[in-house]
Amino acid sequence: MSQISEKRYFSHRLRDTNSAFLPARQNGAEPVRVGFVLQPHFSMMAFTAAVDALVTANLVQATPLFTFTIFGLDATRVRSDLGIDISANSTLAELMLEGEGALDVLIVCGGFRCNLSEHPPLSLMLKAAAKKQKVLGGLWNGAVALAHAGVLDGLGCAMHPDNHAFVQEGFPQIQVSPQAMVVEARILTSAGPNSALEMMLALIERLHGTDTVRAIREILSSDRVADDDENRLIPAENDPTMPDALRTLLRLMNSNIEEPLGIEELADYVGLSRRRIERLFQSHLETTPSRYYLELRITHARRLLLQSSASISSIAVACGFVSSTHFSHCFKDFFGVSPSQARQLKRG
Template identity: 45%
Template sequence: MRERRFFSDGLQGRNLRFVGEHKDELLPQARVGFVLLEHFSLPAFTQALDTLVTANLIRSNAFATSTFSLNGGSIASDLGLVISPNAALQGEHLHELDLLVVCGGLRTTLRAMPELTHLLQAANDRGVVLAGLWNGAWFLGQAGLLDGYKCAVHPENRAALAEIAKNSQVTSDSYVVDRDRLTAASPTGAFHMVLSWIDNLHGRGLVDAIVDILAFEESRYRRVHPSLHEKMSEPVRDAITLMGANIEEPLSQDQLARYVGRSKRQMERLFQQQLGTTPVRFYLELRITESRRLLQHSDLPISEVSVACGFASSSHFSKCYAAFYGYSPSKEVRYGCVKSTK
């Protein structure tokens, strides 16, 4: 029997959703509730929600989400789109939540809401993690739940929050995660905030896999890079960029080394130190990963996928594919959502 191969740290995150790393691991589902206030920031809310939904694509049913309003009625967002929540937030819902997020917005009125204050305090007593988006931190502060915590709030509301939550540290950060308080001042901050929470629950591997899925929209998501890039030197980053741009006709190791201004031996040492693998192995893993994308999302025949990913023969491609994924390319799910031009 052929020994199963595993992806190195550099590409493990990209392949979590492919290889089923946690297939047999029973993980508790984290339950998240969003309280939508009038004129809440729709971009901030959807950034947070999209991150959780994407996580479920990678690790099935890792998160369950619900939306609430205070009276159960529909809520108009800052963009004028009306959202119908699942229910009115009641005390019994708090038993079912691990995280409760207060969603505010630029035009959300900052006023005491006794019902919301009571529910937030009850959630805190039950050990529910509390979060606020945009100016949602103000409502946490008004409920007395930010004392001793650092927090983030939209710049328009920093002074108001500092006045009502005198024992908290109001920062200028886009997001803050301080123990069981999560606050974000913007849609970007909401994205970071939820990623940080997921990191605490499930580790960096899942976070990197989420970012890998969302990073296709570079202009929107360039603010986040997987932790892999944080520990890579410029020659290694440049080499990986060259690899990604030359999938169909792979460059030789001598060519890669020459283009990044290092010797072949230096590149091998840098890859081993920073990624725990060799340039040859990383290049193979990258091509195998890209072949999986083509198989799933195009209608190209296996022989053409093999050529497009730089394999000399279909038989060699099939052997490499089966070694990493545990089954042959012919067994792959073919969504075929991108049609070839032939």
Template identity: 45%
Template structure:
């Protein structure tokens, strides 16, 4: 579960090139889609412990821009301020349900120049229309809000309109709405940072996806959707018994399989053993209690099934590279 806990792990010092993400906000842009995209970038910085992503907003005119829900934002720049895009810049056009689809010559020119310099380009909701108008989606797949499909099919027959909710096509990323914007941005974060960082951001921002209505919050785990039912059942047994951990043999017996088969399934699907996964679940739960409650360290150790505070502290430090008391002290300073 290192991806889940990455935000709390020591950060290796590594050189990186800062990426400027420019959001062109069109009138009536989807505020939900925009904030989802920004949240993904900010959370990536938090997880990685860097300022790799810096974002700013661009308006077409020197006025406040009205979002789809009636909230105005004041752009950081106007389009005429941006003369060209650098190689490591990202330009994302943010549209919305009522956005006017008329072409803006200056925007088309900027997009075309960016494409020639291999800058990453993006479109949210119907922002991909601007990319089509600039000619950068010729014979390339792209995603678009369903309400704009008829318009796009008629106007841009040589661009490949996809039925997918988001499309990642080399240096061009597009999404059809608010929910798919998160998937698009996670793919972008993975491309620029790492899969581990993207996984950690996903764990934080999409923890409630797929949960039944009115379901009780649970310890969020990192099992892939492709994990077999038997592994998911083992996970539920572990989550339900954090304070009094079961032996792996007992878990296998409850599931009516051998310990050896259970270990093979865990190794194959989540690249670890059941016992190690179980320990990391308990340590993750302990970390949550440590930082979100005022419970004593001895009480947290007992709540997560450790026989002594000394044993708990040793396991915690081995996993997080910092003692429980030191982590609590550092986070209280922040």
């Protein structure tokens, strides 16, 4: 691989942070089409959590991964559990399962006050979708609609605890799980807002891999505070799985963006040899110290470029580049466009 082509790739720790700004991969794949059927009094939080995962997935990639359409049962205005009306794109009668624009995923959105009685047109649509091997989902107690359609028979499902007794009594062929989320081969169910997000992330990971999900979490999970959350994101310099010396080195790099320290200076600060530092970076970050430092600085520069009106020359200085020309070359190597082009694209 040539030196120029190699520069286009970030090491794994910073790749997710920059994924939305990297040159698009031309794989020819069409976006996955997701449909949300909103029942009256649906949970707004569960619905928006699920949609947020899809919208953010599109933000962290250069080309859209998903489209979504909202359906009402009988009308294009649906009242949520918060008393806020949501405008649907279409009604259930207009939902397409084949032909151009056909859905790939169909998710029923329930809520605490949703009617649990069967809605025959919805049952027919869900049965037809199951026969066509579509992925089906239920949010909150949306799984009840799947149960009425018979598509959960012999499977496990998750739903809000308030509805467990109803389903256990009325649908003994279904295994109601105590878990907040259950992911089957073609059935995804969740019990509330937090698990709705996790359910959609499980779907995204299945379709587009762990790197895309990590990038989404970096945006959506920045304020997670639960210590036992295994998916909580931690900056590399605070990651307890990293050796103390490596975390100190990363903090030094983060604190010295404008005037980068040399490798020998970093070695003196932590009392390690240059070779030992290089081994630490290779073992834990899969890159070299100088490469990681450059990626850190170019990431900082990208944020300043797209989030401020500072001049390109001042950004170059603030991020430790010897000249704006040097900065522009490095930026284009990573992102495929010059700093001025990136700023124009952002504004466009």
